[in-house]
Amino acid sequence: MINRQFTLAARPLGMPKESDFAxxxxxxxxPGNGEVLAKAVYISVDPYxxxxxxxxxxxxxxxxxxxxxxxxxxxxxxxSQNPAFAAGELVLGEWGxxxxxxxxxxxxxxxxxxxxxxxxxxxxxxxxxxxxYFGLLDVCRPKAGDTVVVSAAAGAVGSLAGQIxxxxxxxxxGITGTDAKVEYLVNExxxxxxxxxxxxxxxxxxxxxxxxxxxxxxxxxxGGFVTxxxxxxxxxxxxxxLCGLISEYNLDQPEPGPGPLRPxxxxxxxxxxxxxxxxxxxxxxxxxxxxQWLSEGRLTYREAIVDGxxxxxxxxxxxxxxxxxGKMLVRL
Amino acid sequence: MINRQFTLAARPLGMPKESDFAxxxxxxxxPGNGEVLAKAVYISVDPYxxxxxxxxxxxxxxxxxxxxxxxxxxxxxxxSQNPAFAAGELVLGEWGxxxxxxxxxxxxxxxxxxxxxxxxxxxxxxxxxxxxYFGLLDVCRPKAGDTVVVSAAAGAVGSLAGQIxxxxxxxxxGITGTDAKVEYLVNExxxxxxxxxxxxxxxxxxxxxxxxxxxxxxxxxxGGFVTxxxxxxxxxxxxxxLCGLISEYNLDQPEPGPGPLRPxxxxxxxxxxxxxxxxxxxxxxxxxxxxQWLSEGRLTYREAIVDGxxxxxxxxxxxxxxxxxGKMLVRL
Numbered sequence: 001m002i003n004r005q006f007t008l009a010a011r012p013l014g015m016p017k018e019s020d021f022a023x024x025x026x027x028x029x030x031p032g033n034g035e036v037l038a039k040a041v042y043i044s045v046d047p048y049x050x051x052x053x054x055x056x057x058x059x060x061x062x063x064x065x066x067x068x069x070x071x072x073x074x075x076x077x078x079x080s081q082n083p084a085f086a087a088g089e090l091v092l093g094e095w096g097x098x099x100x101x102x103x104x105x106x107x108x109x110x111x112x113x114x115x116x117x118x119x120x121x122x123x124x125x126x127x128x129x130x131x132x133y134f135g136l137l138d139v140c141r142p143k144a145g146d147t148v149v150v151s152a153a154a155g156a157v158g159s160l161a162g163q164i165x166x167x168x169x170x171x172x173x174g175i176t177g178t179d180a181k182v183e184y185l186v187n188e189x190x191x192x193x194x195x196x197x198x199x200x201x202x203x204x205x206x207x208x209x210x211x212x213x214x215x216x217x218x219x220x221x222x223g224g225f226v227t228x229x230x231x232x233x234x235x236x237x238x239x240x241x242l243c244g245l246i247s248e249y250n251l252d253q254p255e256p257g258p259g260p261l262r263p264x265x266x267x268x269x270x271x272x273x274x275x276x277x278x279x280x281x282x283x284x285x286x287x288x289x290x291x292q293w294l295s296e297g298r299l300t301y302r303e304a305i306v307d308g309x310x311x312x313x314x315x316x317x318x319x320x321x322x323x324x325x326g327k328m329l330v331r332l
Numbered sequence: 333m334i335n336r337q338f339t340l341a342a343r344p345l346g347m348p349k350e351s352d353f354a355x356x357x358x359x360x361x362x363p364g365n366g367e368v369l370a371k372a373v374y375i376s377v378d379p380y381x382x383x384x385x386x387x388x389x390x391x392x393x394x395x396x397x398x399x400x401x402x403x404x405x406x407x408x409x410x411x412s413q414n415p416a417f418a419a420g421e422l423v424l425g426e427w428g429x430x431x432x433x434x435x436x437x438x439x440x441x442x443x444x445x446x447x448x449x450x451x452x453x454x455x456x457x458x459x460x461x462x463x464x465y466f467g468l469l470d471v472c473r474p475k476a477g478d479t480v481v482v483s484a485a486a487g488a489v490g491s492l493a494g495q496i497x498x499x500x501x502x503x504x505x506g507i508t509g510t511d512a513k514v515e516y517l518v519n520e521x522x523x524x525x526x527x528x529x530x531x532x533x534x535x536x537x538x539x540x541x542x543x544x545x546x547x548x549x550x551x552x553x554x555g556g557f558v559t560x561x562x563x564x565x566x567x568x569x570x571x572x573x574l575c576g577l578i579s580e581y582n583l584d585q586p587e588p589g590p591g592p593l594r595p596x597x598x599x600x601x602x603x604x605x606x607x608x609x610x611x612x613x614x615x616x617x618x619x620x621x622x623x624q625w626l627s628e629g630r631l632t633y634r635e636a637i638v639d640g641x642x643x644x645x646x647x648x649x650x651x652x653x654x655x656x657x658g659k660m661l662v663r664l
Contacts, residue, residue, distance in 0.1 A: 245597055254593065264603060269604070
């Protein structure tokens with residue numbers, strides 16, 4: 001049996017090219033005693049993957065050239081020599097960019113049948129949902145009436161963070177990269193306003209129009225010039241949840257802006273970086289609450305699904321180019 | 333009667349020059365009914381003064397050209413037409429760079445006779461002491477055994493922040509700008525280590541030698557390249573109290589370093605800017621505790637006293653050049 005996987009072929013300079021990934025075929029052994037063979041159903045595509053393609057010390061755990069690209073994924077069991085798994089069952093795990101996987105299953109989570117599409121376990125009911133929930137509620141800690149700004153607001157995490165802020169009674173403004181996304185945020189997700197930074201000559205102006213009374217909370221997925229514009233507009237004692245730096249992942253050095261220190265000092269801001277792993281002992285709380293909001297129709301989501309294993313590189317490049325609305329996934 | 337004051341004559345480019353200040357003489361009217369005439373005894377010299385000399389929006393409340401330079405100061409009452417004040421009494425207030433002041437006294441704090449030298453009300457028992465106390469204990473929140481790094485560690489605030497960290501059972505490392513200050517920190521103040529950044533070819537190296545197990549708390553007075561070196565060495569969930577940005581006050585733009593966002597995200601740091609005014613309803617707590625530590629000999633301080641009103645510009649330039657150990661003051 002032949003397995004296919006994508007490995008890191010070259011460290012990208014700036015935006016990755018398809019040639020930075022190598023499609024490698026290799027024989028796959030049958031599952032041995034206690035092992036399980038599963039085939040990918042969905043592979044998650046997330047911004048952090050770009051960071052791990054860089055070398056040096058800028059980001060932790062860099063991939064080596066030749067390593068299989070990392071990803072969370074969902075697989076379906078094809079053959080099991082392990083009594084804990086049966087053919088046809090779905091599993092979630094650190095899958096990687098590969099078609100098939102043979103494992104003892106110890107690091108896979110079995111996904112019970114559910115009313116929600118299984119793909120949501122990689123999105124609204126998975127890592128992005130948990131990230132939005134705790135980043136907003138535990139790091140930003142908004143009060144009803146607060147003004148909350150979200151960057152990369154139409155992405156998997158940002159679109160949820162903004163909606164949760166609305167549920168909590170906040171005014172919500174989104175920063176995003178296309179006019180279609182602005183419409184999506186305002187008309188479908190109920191954001192109070194949004195602007196397309198790629199069409200804005202002056203971020204400060206655009207933000208001031210949306211948030212004339214200042215900003216209490218900032219859920220930041222991007223860093224860079226966008227963040228340089230947001231921070232000086234924050235009210236005293238404002239809170240910043242630093243969730244991602246997608247504007248920087250393609251750069252050797254951050255953009256040469258004024259940086260965040262002055263506004264953090266002068267506006268007495270609290271900025272906190274966080275990873276979703278930090279809240280591991282409370283993931284259940286987030287998933288239960290999000291599922292309830294979904295069932296009540298108070299939360300909605302989109303998925304940007306790309307079909308075909310070999311389209312993984314193109315999907316990641318598309319994500320980094322801002323082509324997606326909502327969670328980017330590859331479906332096999 | 334003639335009063336003298338220093339006004340802002342020109343916005344400095346980089347380090348201020350004496351010609352950026354104008355010594356202005358003007359007639360001073362006698363105190364009217366309800367008014368008090370006092371003469372400066374000590375005028376405080378602090379880094380924020382440089383920030384307020386800049387125009388534009390980089391710092392709040394910029395002085396206009398021709399405005400009297402701002403300062404906290406201590407005066408002695410010479411003549412009083414106000415029953416609340418008597419000749420000879422000492423008062424503390426927003427004094428400005430002036431020799432004499434006539435006021436209704438409503439914004440002056442009367443200083444009762446005290447065993448401590450009155451100058452300490454501008455230093456260890458004043459704004460710098462309060463700043464160090466709350467910045468360390470309420471913003472950094474160190475636990476016993478934590479490693480605490482302090483920048484501008486031999487200054488009025490830093491020298492106290494480091495000593496309070498030692499009192500709380502922390503390992504303390506200082507960053508400072510002369511070998512004499514390194515000796516002062518280690519031999520007189522009990523810091524566990526310190527390094528002279530002006531003599532260091534590699535801040536990261538110097539810090540790693542002092543803090544081989546990483547940094548839990550960073551009390552930052554400087555920003556810039558020093559802070560760029562500290563943050564990546566912080567442990568997960570480390571805390572940063574952002575108290576000042578003395579490295580930036582002479583610059584139009586911050587130094588073009590990597591900036592703090594990556595280490596804040598990756599190390600899940602909490603960075604918080606603060607001003608001493610934020611803790612106004614708890615100032616008494618800080619002053620009582622600091623006075624007790626002083627009386628127990630657990631806290632020590634130095635003052636860098638410059639004599640003569642006309643030396644105020646030189647004193648501020650000296651402060652910004654790092655000439656002082658401890659609190660910089662001008663004595664009249």
